Amino acid sequence: MLSEAGTPRADRRLRRARQATLLSLVTGVWASLLLPAVGLFREPEPVRAALGAVGVLAFLIAQTAVLYAAVTPWLDPRWRRRFDLALAGAAVLTVPLVGPVAAGAWPTWAWLGAALIGMAPLLVRPRAALAVAAAVLLVSVAVAEWTGGSVARHLAVTGGVGAGIAALNGFQVWFWDLLVDARQGHAAQGRLAAAEERLRFARDVHDLLGHSLTVIALKAELAARLAPVDPERAGREAAEVQRLAASALAEVRESVHGYRAVDLGEQVAAVAEVLRSCGVRCTVPSSPVDLPQPAATELAAVLREAGTNVLRHSRADWCRIHIDREGNVARMTVTNDGAGGTDPDAHSHGLRGLADRLAAAGGELRVRRQDAVFTLEATVPVPS
Missing domain, CATH: 1.25.40 (Serine Threonine Protein Phosphatase 5, Tetratricopeptide repeat)
Structure with missing residues (x-):
């Protein structure tokens, strides 16, 4: 039958x-x-x-x-x-x-x-x-x-x-x-393929907006605190919030229309500048190596999430970003101090989503904490 x-x-x-x-x-x-x-x-x-x-x-x-x-x-x-x-x-x-x-x-x-x-x-x-x-x-x-x-x-x-x-x-x-x-x-x-594509797109949107919205929220809070005591600096912070919001909107539009091409060097510079503006000494030992677009896209997503975690889940005084390539593997390491006793928010699906994403691309995500120093390491394959 x-x-x-x-x-x-x-x-x-x-x-x-x-x-x-x-x-x-x-x-x-x-x-x-x-x-x-x-x-x-x-x-x-x-x-x-x-x-x-x-x-x-x-x-x-x-x-x-x-x-x-x-x-x-x-x-x-x-x-x-x-x-x-x-x-x-x-x-x-x-x-x-x-x-x-x-x-x-x-x-x-x-x-x-x-x-x-x-x-x-x-x-x-x-x-x-x-x-x-x-x-x-x-x-x-x-x-x-x-x-x-x-x-x-x-x-x-x-x-x-x-x-x-x-x-x-x-x-x-x-x-x-x-x-x-x-x-x-x-x-x-x-x-099933459509569902997987929707999940991938949701992860991309999270990767794009999670970092930007966290920075916007922090800077908006800072501007509100400075308004009574330092209006000039509060105005600069408000203008920075406006710039970040416009940048996030542009990134989302480009992602939706499929025209987004990731410049890993620009991403590193942007994250480092945001961290410095929030009082975190950020060092980048060397310029990011030239990587193919797929690998650069994956590492850029990890970098944005790592920057968000530094601002949201730590009281960091310093942060170090290092990207290198060994043979057919590209590796990015983000290290910061000020890690507290709690892990990054599990409900944000941030690190877990990145681990799934890197695994689908043949890469791997590792995290470890030693005393108050938190280290995130991501590896992705790079074709010869």
């Missing part, structure tokens, strides 16, 4: 495969019902032949509906149950209507019984399908004895042909089920 999960109707390839499967199943149905029609033509009594035709037609309509439901996983379950009940009712109706047709000369109902056995695996589970097959065989034997036909012939048609139809129908619907599962898996993979 196919799952009830929705299948995208807009997928043309899947829709064509479904149509081909349904056509194949319906063709098999018509072929299996042509032989009961032989009995209708061999029936000498017109009334009995007409009643038999009614029974065969009702069975054909119900069977086609059930096959349609078997390859339509988005169908309402209520309709699926109605089709199943309609087939069961039509099968019961065919016993008195089709059973006596061409009695003794042709096993008319036995062919319908074969179609029923062939349908069973599509409707119920394997054990229940075996029970249905056994019940149909018993009915076929009863019809043979009632109409004076050959029991062996009825059993051969109902059991042998029915098993062949069941195998063919089961394979076709199983293959269709595989196509549906593959399509649903592809759709799920697309949704």
Whole structure:
């Protein structure tokens, strides 16, 4: 049985495969019902032949509906149950209507019984399908004895042909089920990729804004404190807040539109200047090495988060930023004093997000604290 999960109707390839499967199943149905029609033509009594035709037609309509439901996983379950009940009712109706047709000369109902056995695996589970097959065989034997036909012939048609139809129908619907599962898996993979991209973008926005907003908050607080005692310096701090806010807005816009190219040297200079303006002696032993854009982007994100942590989670007097390259590995180390007894805010997802980001890029993030000195070290691979 196919799952009830929705299948995208807009997928043309899947829709064509479904149509081909349904056509194949319906063709098999018509072929299996042509032989009961032989009995209708061999029936000498017109009334009995007409009643038999009614029974065969009702069975054909119900069977086609059930096959349609078997390859339509988005169908309402209520309709699926109605089709199943309609087939069961039509099968019961065919016993008195089709059973006596061409009695003794042709096993008319036995062919319908074969179609029923062939349908069973599509409707119920394997054990229940075996029970249905056994019940149909018993009915076929009863019809043979009632109409004076050959029991062996009825059993051969109902059991042998029915098993062949069941195998063919089961394979076709199983293959269709595989196509549906593959399509649903592809759709799920697309949704997962979109979710991962949203998470990556959220980390980027955090990396971009976390540092800037922390500095803006600190400088705004400083300007508020200086306003009563030193209005001139408070004005300079307020102007710096305005500049930082405009810079953060520009970075976000560039990130959203995908035009942001990171200059690691500028990033180091900017972070060092912000730290110095907040009273932290920041030293950069040497100019950052020239790195490819992917590596520079990753290290710039770590640098912004490290600068934010120095301002937010420590009472640092000094900070040292060092970036070097050894072979195919670029390394950045940020060290500062004044580390307190608490770790950086776990709820900000800052360092944890950076660790995940670097791991995805093949790098690694390490942090350690010795007495009051906190060290953050990030490594990223650099292609030769």
